[in-house]
Amino acid sequence: MNNMIPPDAHAAIAERRKAIRRNPRDANAHALLGLALLKQVQIEEGASSLQRALELNPKLRGVHAVLANALFDLRRYEEAVPCYRTALRFQEAADLHQHLADSLLRLGRPDQAEPSARRAAELAPQDADVQLTLAAVLNVQGRAAEVDLVMAKVLAAAPEDTEERFKLGCLLYKGSRWKEALRCLEEVLAKAPEHIGALHHVALCHSELQHGEQAVWALKQALALAPADAGLRDELRSILQKFKYYEEAIALADDMLARDPVHAGALSTLLHCRFTLGHFEQALSAARRFLEVEPSPQNHSMLLFILSHCCNDAHELTREHFAFGERWEPALRERRRPHPNDRDPGRVLRVGLVSGDLYNHAVANFLAPTLTALKTSTQVEIYAYYNNAAEDNTTRALKNDFKAWRVIWGVDDDAAEQMIRDDAIDILIDLSGHSALNRLALFARKPAPVQATWMGYAGTTGLEAMDYILQDRFMVPGTRYVDQFSEKIVKLPLGAPFLPSPHSPPVNPLPALSNGYLTFGSFHRASKLGREVITLWSSLLHAIPNSRMLLGAQESAEDSVMVDWFAEEGIARERLLLRRRSGIQRYLAQHHEVDICLSPFPYSGSTTIGHAMWMGVPTLGTIGPTNPSQAVAPFMTHIGLHTFITPNPETYVKLGVLLSQDLAALSTIRSTMRERFLNSALGYPGIVGAGVELALRRMWQGWTRDQAPAPFEITMQALAEAGAMSEKQSS
Structure with missing residues (x-):
């Protein structure tokens, strides 16, 4: 930084230092050095010089205000507060009250900030920034009606000022008043369509309101205007992940990692999206890198959670x-x-x-x-x-x-x-x-x-x-x-x-009796359905050529992956019934289409198996050498259907074939499943x-x-x- 300072500034700073060496207790010399350093944006050293000046002479006029502002810029708010208070004893000014209020607000003391914020507003009624500070203090206290009055006053004073309207939108956003913030920010964009800050905050508002498509659009517009803005790129990554634009999120995360191989946010997105889509090897790789970049017990747990789903x-x-x-x-x-x-x-x-x-x-x-x-x-x-x-x-x-x-x-x-x-x-x-x-x-x-x-x-x-x-x-x-x-x-x-949902519809007759074919089903999250699971389920579908597979509780991005994997195993798209994630009543009603549910491995299900059981649908499961795979067994064993569980993939397929050949037995199981449940230990939760x-x-x-x-x-x-x-x- 010193190389950027003009020669005359270098000379001024050198002269001040020389004066201090001649008389180290000269308060004025320390103050002048501090001012010279602040002028050249050497804030840390400048603040130290001003503090030394006040130690030597606490009555130096004007120095307290300058030091307070320097401490504020350094985010040393606790030290800035007494400096502002002392400065106000020498001179009452709107900006000093405003900055004192801002400091107290950042320290989480809105009640203490309010008197100064109000006094600043009285002293500078036409200053929009001062009025916004008062609005911010009131906003933190949840006093929405008073905030609205202050903001109306600001807008009345400067109705065409887009920057003030933008600040109001940001303030509303911080106060979680997202719909109002959105309207305010959209008014800014109507006058200034390339206002990057407004586009960014519009995206944030849409995100909070769960408007994924609009949030992504606004951020892409902002990034197109400022392609080098790393913060906008990171925000877009986060929102793409949040709203399940997994492929786009992965592509953006990969691009960010090409620029910065240790970008923690990008690694987090990569492991999350890859895991959700069942790309376990890539998810594990990202999780291991993430743990290296940000080592913590929580991040280590994330790695183990992924590993338990695929090992x-x-x-x-x-x-x-x-x-x-x-x-x-x-x-x-x-x-x-x-x-x-x-x-x-x-x-x-x-x-x-x-x-x-x-x-x-x-x-x-x-x-x-x-x-x-x-x-x-x-x-x-x-x-x-x-x-x-x-x-x-x-x-x-x-x-x-x-x-x-x-x-x-x-x-x-x-x-x-x-x-x-x-x-x-x-x-x-x-x-x-x-x-x-x-x-x-x-x-x-x-x-x-x-x-x-x-x-x-x-x-x-x-x-x-x-x-x-x-x-x-x-x-x-x-x-x-x-x-x-x-x-x-x-x-x-x-x-x-396991308590069945009170919203459960009645059990219906076995669908295969009217369909003429068997329908298998899965309502497990996609992150449990790895490539090996789809391979085994495809073997079952091949062994029963007219059977169908219902995939419930999926998102569109997950559907695409599953459909492609089944296609690679020779299972045509028309044999797959895709059902979207939905509320509990609709989710349970989807079991009316299913004859037998299938459990994934090596991380089995539990809640989904319980719901299926109550809807009359037994679960066919395979267990393995790791304990997570065993979770399917307790449910089926408690109700006397342990024969639906096998450790052998070949036996698993044979079981499915045998069940498809005995629809009468399946029908009986379906009609008596709730009775089985109630007569088992599962029916006595007090146990x-x-x-x-x-x-x-x-x-x-x-x-x-x-x-x-x-x-x-x-x-x-x-x-x-x-x-x-x-x-x-x-x-």
């Missing part, structure tokens, strides 16, 4: 998961502290659930009936630690089933751990595993004496700090898969309850609550005796005996 090698999958603990746990282990919890083995237990999915999500739907059962328990009190900002009707209903509700979204691990310790939690349960919004790094610190993971992820956490994993007894049959877990396995009579409650007690008793965690099973007999003991104790 059929049990040793590799286990090794990769255990590597998570080996990489992140040692440093966090050093932060662990003793647990002063009361060691009474029979007292009421405080149990914490950590999840980012306590909204209309599969985890919440599985969890809800268990919480209802435990709400009246005399053995446990349940605390929620919610790691999400999203809140809906499901969230609000769930809150009533917890002893206390804590939000840890945006709360760092230090503070979150302190919350858990302040609540004296005895057993902390993770409901996420390596899925999104997990807090496994928090668990690695061991904030509770006993820790377990449950239901949110098909696989191990890989953490030594996670003592147990709660599993359905059919999810880990015998000793199979045991060595794939770092946790000790607790087998339950039923791993998680889960009772099983979990007893399991928690045994975990706790082990800790109070200083016993190392060990695997165990909760049987139906144990539940019966525990129930009998409870009755005796209560009598």
Whole structure:
């Protein structure tokens, strides 16, 4: 930068430095040096010189205001505030009040900012920028009506000023008033169609309003006007991904990586889009590069989540998961502290659930009936630690089933751990595993004496700090898969309850009876349907030449990939029935077209299988060497249809052929499926609550005796005996 300074400026700065060397305590010399440096945009050093000048002579007039502005430019708002206040004692000016208000606003203190913002507006009633500062302060406080009055005043003062109208649009956008912001910004574009800032913010408004096509169009227009603008390119990448323009997003991300090979945003888009489209190898490659560029436990979890969807090698999958603990746990282990919890083995237990999915999500739907059962328990009190900002009707209903509700979204691990310790939690349960919004790094610190993971992820956490994993007894049959877990396995009579949707339509007759052909179906997300899955399903379709395949819950971009893959396997387009993602009622009604559902591998389904079962549709599944593939088995085994599950692809195809040849048997299964469900353990969701409650007690008793965690099973007999003991104790 110094090379850009003109010679006379160099000379002036040198002269000021010389004066300071002659008299280091000359406040005026320090002030003049500071002013000279600021003039040449050497703000950091200039501010330091001005601060030194005021240390030597706090009464130097005018210096406080200049220093305050310099500190504001450096984003040192906490230091700028007292400087502005002092400057205002010497001179009351609109700009000083305005900048003081701006500083306080950036510090998150709108109440303190308001008096200065109002005084600035009084002193400069015609200054639009000053009025906008007042509007911004009021906007943060949610005082929309007052904001509107201020903005009307600004527009009345300068009705043709597009820049002021643009600023108003930006202000409305920041206040989440997206429709109003959009109207304001479109007025700007009507007068200035090439206003890049307005185009950008129009795109942002459309994005918030879920208008994907318009958001993409506006950003492309802005980028055409400013092709070198990296920020616009990055915004377009993000919006293309958000609105599922996957191929375009991939192409743009590739272009960005060609310019910058370590662009984290582009790598994130690449792994997300590739994974969603079932391009697992490319997704894994991007995830590994992303982890190198931005190493973190969360990004490592993302890699493992993708790997669990495509890895059929049990040793590799286990090794990769255990590597998570080996990489992140040692440093966090050093932060662990003793647990002063009361060691009474029979007292009421405080149990914490950590999840980012306590909204209309599969985890919440599985969890809800268990919480209802435990709400009246005399053995446990349940605390929620919610790691999400999203809140809906499901969230609000769930809150009533917890002893206390804590939000840890945006709360760092230090503070979150302190919350858990302040609540004296005895057993902390993770409901996420390596899925999104997990807090496994928090668990690695061991904030509770006993820790377990449950239901949110098909696989191990890989953490030594996670003592147990709660599993359905059919999810880990015998000793199979045991060595794939770092946790000790607790087998339950039923791993998680499934409550059918109250919006479920009646079961219809078997479609094949009227169609004259068998229709297979899948309602799984596309990221579970890798190339190997399509190959196996195509073999089944070839073995039954007149059969059809319904692909539900898909997006257009995903459809295209699936259709191409089936075509490569020789399955004509007319044999595929494509159904869009839809609301729950329409989604369930689509099962009326399906005779048999198919489960993907190696990451099987759960919620989709439960819904299909309730609609009378059995699921044909293949299991493999990794535990995630086993998720299809518990549902079908609980209702006595374990013969629909096989580890052998050839047997899988033969099973499909046999079923196609016995439509009467399929019809009977369909008509009696709900009865099967209700007569099985699945029909008694209270079993889960009772099983979990007893399991928690045994975990706790082990800790109070200083016993190392060990695997165990909760049987139906144990539940019966525990129930009998409870009755005796209560009598």
